[in-house]
Amino acid sequence: MRSDTLRQQSRDPASVAVYRAPVRFARDPLAELEAVSGRTGGQIVRLNLGFLRPYLVTRPDDVQHVLSANAERYVREGMMWQPVRRLTGNGISGDGPPWRASREVLRPMFAARHVAALTDLLAATVNEAVDALDGHAATGRPFDVAEAMTRVADLALGRAFFGGGIAAADGDRLGQAVATAFTSLTARMLLPFAPRWLPLPGDRAFRRAVRTVDDVMYPLVAQRRRQPDADDVVALLCQARDGDGRPLDDRRIRDDVVGMYVAGTETTAMALTWLWVALDANPDVARRLRAEVEEVVGDERPAAAHLPRLRYTRMVVQEVLRLYPSGWFLPRTALADDVVGGVRIPAGSTVVMSPYLTHRMPSLWDRPDTFDPERFGAERAGRHRFAYLPFAGGPHQCLGSQLFMVEAQLVVAAMLSRFRPRLRDDGPVHPRAAVTLRPSRRLAMTITRREP
Ligand code: HEM
Incomplete structure (x- = not known):
């Protein structure tokens, strides 16, 4: 980074570094943010991106201040939230009283006890999705990893939310419509101040996708209202107050x-x-992981009973979420003037936290770029609560974290107990910033059946 892109500005009560390089930022936001964060050692930086001037907050104490200790002063408005809300409404993805009411209703459905009750269903679903890959093992034909994992995720959440109440075709329509709606919002997210009446690319696809979501969802809600004894998430919401x-x-x-x-x-x-x-990229870790799956699962189908013994698997998943947290940036709008880490944040400012950056800070993590699941072994005590936050923290902390951990352990166990997966060597791959953290290119995987 050139030195003229990062300047100290004198401000009361503390100076704040200002970063200006909107063009380079637009080209590769992650690399730029990592460089900025590295140069300031995690000090708060103001990013001058022309149309938007957010404060970047990465040190655990400061992140905790915004997400947790003073959470009522920071809301999910503006930036990516406004466009997303046209798809999701103002309940659980919103803020303020409507969000709080939704959170109260939904939280028990994702508590450990309820997730434990869902685990057999999840295991059956994951096994089914992984079985469907067997054709690739027979032919040796490569398949797209992100597509395969998206199918697993859609199927698993679909079953958890809708039980058997949604036909496979409707489930596919819903998954595709939500994905289309999301990608067609990119222009609105990049231009958060564009008025609604101004047509932007993606608007029509977005409206069509929302109509499809409604066409699938409303009949399902009506059906669940007629079946009060069903126990999926939609039915529980129908019974909730x-x-x-x-x-x-x-x-x-x-x-x-x-x-x-x-x-x-x-x-x-x-x-x-x-x-x-x-x-x-880490064959030693892969070997140890396979050994654990072989020992714990062997030739059985992965099930709830195996999970407590899949300890290394869990550590591997935690380390994946350290280096590649899907929710890589968390924007908020300040409701009132505040001081964070000695920097004055005026009311109305956008503040951005980034688990991706915090998880890679050399002051917090030994060899931060090295993939090392041992970080999550028994001796991890002493880490700041907000040094590791793939599921955020504070009142908006992810509701689905336990569900995800269970699902991820099951996917690893199902894949490795049946197959030897390999990625095709198509050159380097690095994280690319989208709404989630995506690989920079398509990834092709080949699998062979595991020898008994
Ligand atoms: C790797 C998987 C996942 C990651 C990395 C992740 C990450 C996150 C993060 C960072 C937030 C906080 C957003 C914020 O503070 O603004 C969040 C919120 C949320 N997540 Fe997850 N999540 C994951 C999986 C899931 C799953 C499987 C569900 C299933 C239902 C889920 C449901 C939610 C909900 C409902 C919220 C909103 C909570 C609120 O605002 O009160 N997540 N997630």
């Missing part, structure tokens, strides 16, 4: 299910995709 004791209306149920679906599918799919990149 809001803070005032009133049943939730169809719109609210639709918004929260879509909000959770959006929060849970792409994040899961990308984390599972990075897992194979990490294993491919």
Whole structure:
């Protein structure tokens, strides 16, 4: 980075470094942010991106201040939130009282006890999705890893949310429509101040996708209202009451299910995709992981009972989320003037936290670029709570973290107990910033059946 792109500005009560290089930033935001964060050692930096001037906050104490200790002063408005809300409404993906009410209703459905009850269903779903890859083992034909992991994630969340209440074709339509809606929002996210009446690329595809989501969701809600004994998430929402004791209306149920679906599918799919990149680049870790799966699962089908003994698997997944946290940036808007890490943050400012950057800070992590699952062994005590935050923290902390950990362990166990996966050597791959953290290119995988 050139020295003229990072300047100290005198401010009260503390000076704040200002970074100006909107063009280079647009080309590769992750690399630029990493360089900025490295140069300041995690000090708060103001990014001058022309149309937007957010403060970048990466030190654990400062992140904790914004996400947790003073969370009521920072809301999910502006930047990426406004466009996303046109898809998900203002419940669980929003903020303020509507968000709080949704969170209260949804939280018990993702508590450890409920996730444990879901584990057999998840295991059956993951086994089914991994079985479907067997054709590739027979032919040796490569397949796209991100697509395969997206199918697993869609299927698993679809079953957890909708039980058997959604036909496979509708499940596919919903998954595709949510994915299309998300990608077609890119222009609106990059131009957060563009008025709604101004047509932008992607707007029509977005509207079509939202219509499809509604076409699948509303009949499903109506069906679940007629089946009060069903026990999937939609049925539970139909039975739930809001803070005032009133049943939730169809719109609210639709918004929260879509909000959770959006929060849970792409994040899961990308984390599972990075897992194979990490294993491919770290054969020693891959060997030890295979040994654990062989010992614990052997020739059985991975199931709930295996999970407590798949300890190294869990550590590997945690380390994947350190180097490749799908939720790589967390923007907030300051409601009032504040001082964070000695820097004055005026009301209305955008503040951006980034688990990706915090997870790679040399002051927090020994050899931060090295993939080392041992970091999550028994002796990890002493780490700052906000040094590792793939699922964020504070009141908006991810509701699906346990569900994901269970699903990821099952995917690893199902894949490695049946196959020997290999990535095709198509050159280097690095993280690319989108709404989630995506690989810079397509990844082709080949699998062979594991010898008994
Ligand atoms: C690797 C997988 C996942 C990652 C990395 C991840 C990450 C995150 C992060 C960083 C947040 C906080 C957003 C913020 O503070 O603004 C979040 C929130 C959320 N996540 Fe996840 N998530 C994952 C999987 C899931 C799954 C499987 C679900 C399933 C339902 C889910 C549901 C949610 C919900 C509902 C919220 C909003 C919570 C709130 O604002 O109260 N996530 N997630």
